[in-house]
Each structure stands twice: as C-alpha cells, then as structure tokens.
Amino acid sequence: MRISGEKEQILLHLDSAKGLFRSTSPMKQDHGTELQLDYSPTELLYTDVNVVPEHESNELEKSILNLEGEIAELRLQEVCLDKKRREALNRILDIKGSIRVFCRVRPFLLTERRGIHEPVSVDSDKVVVRSVGSRKEFRFDRVFHQSADQDDVFLEVEPVLKSALDGHNGCILAYGQTGTGKTFTMDGLNDQPGIIPRALELLFRQASSASLTFSMSMLEVYMGSLKDLLSPKASARCNLNIQTDPKGMVEIEGLTEVQLPNIAKAKWWYSKGRRCRSTSWTNVNETSSRSHCLMRITISRHGESKQGSRPEASKLWMVDLGGSERLLKTGATGLTLDEGRAINLSLSALGDVVAALRRKRGHVPYRNSKLTQILKDSLGHSSKVLMLVNISPCEEDVGETICSLSFSSRARAIETDREISEDISKQREKRITELEHEMREAEEQCQKLRNQIRKAEFLIHEYRKPSYSDKEDISTAHEENRKESENPILQPTERGVKRNIISPLPRFMTSTAASRHRQSAAEREVVGKARSLRSEARSSAQLSCSQSLSYSDIRLKSVLRGDSNKKSRYADTKQNLSDSPKAKCGSSDSKVASMPRNKLVTSSDPNFRTTIANHRRRMSDLN
Numbered sequence: 001m002r003i004s005g006e007k008e009q010i011l012l013h014l015d016s017a018k019g020l021f022r023s024t025s026p027m028k029q030d031h032g033t034e035l036q037l038d039y040s041p042t043e044l045l046y047t048d049v050n051v052v053p054e055h056e057s058n059e060l061e062k063s064i065l066n067l068e069g070e071i072a073e074l075r076l077q078e079v080c081l082d083k084k085r086r087e088a089l090n091r092i093l094d095i096k097g098s099i100r101v102f103c104r105v106r107p108f109l110l111t112e113r114r115g116i117h118e119p120v121s122v123d124s125d126k127v128v129v130r131s132v133g134s135r136k137e138f139r140f141d142r143v144f145h146q147s148a149d150q151d152d153v154f155l156e157v158e159p160v161l162k163s164a165l166d167g168h169n170g171c172i173l174a175y176g177q178t179g180t181g182k183t184f185t186m187d188g189l190n191d192q193p194g195i196i197p198r199a200l201e202l203l204f205r206q207a208s209s210a211s212l213t214f215s216m217s218m219l220e221v222y223m224g225s226l227k228d229l230l231s232p233k234a235s236a237r238c239n240l241n242i243q244t245d246p247k248g249m250v251e252i253e254g255l256t257e258v259q260l261p262n263i264a265k266a267k268w269w270y271s272k273g274r275r276c277r278s279t280s281w282t283n284v285n286e287t288s289s290r291s292h293c294l295m296r297i298t299i300s301r302h303g304e305s306k307q308g309s310r311p312e313a314s315k316l317w318m319v320d321l322g323g324s325e326r327l328l329k330t331g332a333t334g335l336t337l338d339e340g341r342a343i344n345l346s347l348s349a350l351g352d353v354v355a356a357l358r359r360k361r362g363h364v365p366y367r368n369s370k371l372t373q374i375l376k377d378s379l380g381h382s383s384k385v386l387m388l389v390n391i392s393p394c395e396e397d398v399g400e401t402i403c404s405l406s407f408s409s410r411a412r413a414i415e416t417d418r419e420i421s422e423d424i425s426k427q428r429e430k431r432i433t434e435l436e437h438e439m440r441e442a443e444e445q446c447q448k449l450r451n452q453i454r455k456a457e458f459l460i461h462e463y464r465k466p467s468y469s470d471k472e473d474i475s476t477a478h479e480e481n482r483k484e485s486e487n488p489i490l491q492p493t494e495r496g497v498k499r500n501i502i503s504p505l506p507r508f509m510t511s512t513a514a515s516r517h518r519q520s521a522a523e524r525e526v527v528g529k530a531r532s533l534r535s536e537a538r539s540s541a542q543l544s545c546s547q548s549l550s551y552s553d554i555r556l557k558s559v560l561r562g563d564s565n566k567k568s569r570y571a572d573t574k575q576n577l578s579d580s581p582k583a584k585c586g587s588s589d590s591k592v593a594s595m596p597r598n599k600l601v602t603s604s605d606p607n608f609r610t611t612i613a614n615h616r617r618r619m620s621d622l623n
C-alpha cells in the first residue's frame with residue numbers, strides 16, 4: 001500500500017501474515033498491488049468499518065437459532081389452529097348443506113315500467129310471486145332483496161371460497177333469465193365488483209399467509225362445444241375434449257392454464273377471457289351472453305399439506321350461465337334460436353344433476369350435457385356448490401321468474417320434502433352460530449401467529465444482513481469511478497465541492513452505532529500505527545520506503561487471497577480504476593500531488609465516509 005502526501009511519501013506494503021508495519025523499498029513490492037493514499041501527518045487514517053468481531057457474530061448466530069426455534073413452534077401452533085378452523089367451517093357447510101341455492105332479485109332498471117302492484121315480494125329465505133290471482137311461494141337458503149349490494153352477496157359466498165382454499169372443490173353458478181343480473185352478480189361493474197374479482201382478491205389475500213399458488217383457465221360452452229377463452233391462438237380454441245381419469249377427476253384436453261403470480265395478473269387474464277366471450281343482441285338484453293362462461297381457479301397447495309389427507313390441488317369453478325329464456329320472447333331466429341335451445345338443454349341437464357345430488361341418488365346424470373361433464377368433480381362428493389338464481393322484479397317477466405324459481409325449487413327439493421321442525425331449525429341455527437364463533441376465533445389467532453412469524457423472519461433477515469451492503473458499496477463506487485473517468489475536465493477541488501454540495505452522503509455510507517464504535521477503535525489503532533510509522537520513517541535514512549501492515553479484517557484477507565466472489569467485482573473496479581486518468585497518474589510524483597482531495601483518507605476530513613468509500617474502491621488494487 002503506498003501512502004503519499006505533500007510532505008512525505010511512504011509506501012506501505014500489505015502483508016497479512018505479519019502483524020507489523022515494516023519498512024521496505026518501494027521497488028520491492030512482492031504482491032504488486034498498491035493502495036495509494038494521500039495524507040497529512042496529523043490526518044492519516046486507513047480503516048474498514050465492516051469488521052465484525054467474532055464474539056458479536058457468535059451472539060448473532062445464537063439469536064438467529066433462537067428465532068428459528070420460535071418460528072418452528074409458532075408454525076406448529078398455526079397448523080393446529082388452522083385445522084380447528086377448517087373443521088368448524090366444514091361442519092357449518094355440512095349443516096347448511098353442501099349444495100346451497102340463493103335467490104337475488106334485480107332492482108328495476110331506469111328503462112323499466114313499475115306497476116302499481118309489484119309481483120315479487122321477498123323474505124330472508126322466501127320469495128312469493130303473485131300473478132293474475134295466483135300466489136306461488138319458493139324457499140331458498142338465502143334471498144337477496146333488490147336493495148342488497150355486492151358486499152351482502154359476497155359475504156355468503158366466502159365460505160365456499162375458504163373451503164376451496166382448504167382443499168375442497170367448489171362451484172359457484174349464476175342462473176337466471178336473460179337480463180336479470182347474472183353477469184352483474186359474477187363480474188359486476190368497476191365501482192361494484194362482483195363475486196369473481198372479489199374472490200380473486202380474497203384468494204390472493206389468503207395466499208400470502210399459506211403456501212398456495214393459483215392458476216386459471218377460462219372456457220365457454222357454446223352450442224355444445226368447448227371454446228378456450230385464454231388460448232393465444234384463435235385456431236386452437238375450439239372443440240376441446242373432456243377427459244375423466246380413473247379417480248373421477250375431470251380434465252379438459254388442451255385447455256390453456258395460466259399461472260397467476262399476483263392479483264394484477266389474475267385480473268388481466270380474467271378480463272382477457274371475458275372479452276373473448278360470445279354475446280349477441282336479443283330483444284331482452286343488448287349484450288346477452290349466448291353461452292355458459294366458466295372460469296376455473298386451480299389452487300395448489302405446497303409444503304406441509306402434502307402430509308395431510310387433503311388433495312394437493314382443488315378446483316374452484318365460477319360460472320356465468322347463459323340466459324334461460326323462452327325463445328319466443330327473445331325474438332330469436334336462426335343462429336340465436338339455436339344458441340337459446342343449446343343453453344336451455346344444458347341448463348335442464350344441470351337442474352337434473354343438482355336435483356339428483358341433493359336427493360343423494362345413486363345415479364347422477366352427468367353425461368347429459370357438456371356443462372355437467374365439465375363440472376362433474378366439482379358438483380358432487382365433498383364439493384361445495386352455490387347456485388344463485390337471479391330473477392327480475394317486473395310484471396312482464398313473471399312467467400320467466402316462475403320458471404327460474406321452479407328450477408331452483410327442484411334443486412333444493414329434498415329440504416322442502418322433509419319438513420324440518422322449528423325446534424330442529426333453531427338448534428341448527430344455534431350450532432352454526434357457535435361454530436362461526438369458533439372459526440372466527442381460530443382465524444384471528446392464526447393471524448396473530450402469522451404476524452409473529454413474519455416479525456421473527458424479518459429479524460432473522462436483518463441479522464443476516466451485513467451492516468453495509470458490499471454490493472451496493474461496490475456498485476456505487478464503481479459508478480463513481482465511471483463518472484469521474486468520463487468527466488476528466490473536472491478539477492479535484494471541483495469534484496470535492498460537487499460531492500459535498502450536490503450529492504450528500506449516499507445512504508449506504510451512513511453508519512450504525514456498532515459500526516461507528518468499530519470505526520473509531522480501528523481509527524485509534526491505525527492512527528497510532530501511522531504515527532509510529534512516521535516517526536520511524538523520519539528517523540530512517542531512507543526517505544522513501546515501503547511498509548508492511550498487518551490487517552485483521554477477514555474481508556480484506558479474502559480480498560488479498562482473491563478467493564471470494566468479491567474478487568471479480570473488485571477486479572472490475574480495478575479495471576475501471578486503472579482506466580481512469582487518475583489511476584494512471586499514481587506513478588508520477590507531480591501527478592500524486594494533484595491527487596483529488598476526495599481521494600484522501602484522513603481522520604479529520606469532513607468527508608471521511610466518502611473517503612472510506614474511495615478507499616474500498618481502491619482496495620481493488622490489492623487484487
């Protein structure tokens with residue numbers, strides 16, 4: 001290491017094996033690497049603040065081990081609580097029924113005429129339709145009044161989503177006459193998002209606290225054929241085949257499945273799929289959906305769940321069914337008439353399947369339509385199904401409304417056949433409330449545990465971080481070198497001024513309390529050594545000499561050995577330095593004298609940290 005100043009020039013040679021300053025001739029440089037420093041006798045400083053004493057590093061390792069133990073314990077508790085939460089949710093869904101049918105009444109639109117008597121009146125679980133002297137009553141698991149908003153609906157949908165996250169297949173279907181709000185319920189509007197965008201939000205919210213990943217597929221059942229809505233190639237979109245494996249799991253051959261790394265990407269794919277959907281104008285709805293639009297989210301579970309009994313992946317289908325309408329009323333002819341017929345046929349098949357499942361019949365007629373074949377593994381067994389029947393409040397739609405309500409009654413016939421006494425019904429309600437309370441409590445505790453785990457993980461991360469980011473230091477230093485070599489017309493003083501005024505200390509140079517402590521200790525030690533060196537140098541007959549300096553910094557040793565990854569980075573810097581005009585002037589005394597002020601490493605220099613950075617950069621010369 002060469003130290004040069006206006007008053008004297010000393011060459012210091014770094015010798016990590018010997019722990020002393022030693023005077024040698026500048027010509028006898030056995031390592032060939034030199035660090036050039038300007039100093040005045042009272043200001044010399046050469047130090048590195050990254051020295052981490054061994055005892056401190058042991059303490060850190062101990063703290064990290066403790067934290068890792070704590071995390072493992074918290075994770076165990078979390079698994080137990082999560083199991084409790086899942087069991088409670090499952091019990092709730094069992095009591096409520098794994099196939100639930102809701103009804104939603106659309107509000108009057110601005111273009112619709114309101115009669116004196118409204119034909120449709122609702123209760124929390126009942127819809128009554130009055131029409132020309134007749135009164136029909138239909139029961140549901142839940143009825144949403146015209147004033148119910150998207151929040152109210154989503155609250156009832158959430159258990160199915162959570163159950164899907166727990167590993168059960170799920171299916172949410174919107175059924176109803178054209179123009180009654182199926183698309184509004186599933187998609188919604190920008191300011192009133194429907195079930196699908198909310199479900200995506202919920203899934204990604206939950207995914208951050210569990211090891212889950214999601215993928216999405218979208219398809220359309222149009223006139224009995226399957227169309228891939230996410231396929232990049234239009235030609236590859238049509239006529240996909242449905243396959244069932246020996247375990248009864250359904251797969252659609254060639255259907256595009258996209259990974260969803262985040263919610264933004266999920267929404268992007270979803271709107272892409274929606275844009276490809278077939279719609280056409282009918283007498284009833286300007287953009288009537290002429291097909292069933294199915295969206296499948298595959299939830300894959302990684303890590304600890306593999307040991308459990310739950311499946312590794314679960315499917316969640318969200319389906320906006322085609323409008324069920326009397327073909328005469330829609331004014332359908334030609335292709336639109338065919339589309340309507342196809343929709344009605346598959347809806348009828350769906351009704352049969354749901355009815356068979358609710359009645360727990362041995363034979364379920366899945367094969368009667370493409371729609372039911374696709375949904376086969378997500379409608380029966382342990383799947384959770386939710387059907388939302390949308391109806392219109394208008395007088396002129398009463399016939400259609402009764403058809404839709406009859407369809408849903410058929411789906412939930414078993415419940416109405418077997419009249420439940422009021423006592424049993426109250427007991428069920430009570431049990432559901434208890435379970436919901438249990439589930440919420442477990443959920444809250446799980447959340448607390450997750451927060452604790454996150455904090456512990458953050459601490460470990462912080463402990464493992466070096467007090468200075470070498471990478472940042474080096475790249476910044478590298479960048480400085482580049483700028484300086486690109487701007488040779490700047491005088492050293494100008495550069496110094498520029499750095500002080502225009503660019504305050506970079507963030508990476510601000511020190512921590514520990515590093516300040518280490519720094520001042522190292523400063524004292526080095527200044528002491530420098531003083532003794534200077535006195536030795538003065539007393540020596542040789543005016544110019546080279547000295548060996550012992551250095552205890554492990555990093556420096558590794559740099560000297562050239563055995564770390566840092567070598568290449570330092571080497572880059574070295575290259576840069578040697579290219580820079582400043583580096584080239586190191587050999588000439590006159591050039592040394594004009595060494596920029598910011599290159600000086602001095603204890604009293606107000607730009608001390610800046611010089612430390614430059615010092616590091618120059619360490620590359622040691623390679």
Ligand SMILES: Nc1ncnc2c1ncn2[C@@H]1O[C@H](COP(=O)(O)OP(=O)(O)OP(=O)(O)O)[C@@H](O)[C@H]1O
Nearest residue numbers: 106107178179180181182183184285288289322323
């Ligand atoms: N609950 C609601 N609140 C406010 N507006 C609604 C509601 N339900 C439906 N609408 C409005 O009614 C119109 C028709 O709704 P939508 O297109 O969702 O019907 P649809 O059942 O999907 O029809 P199709 O089967 O023809 O696709 C839209 O303008 C929609 O914004």
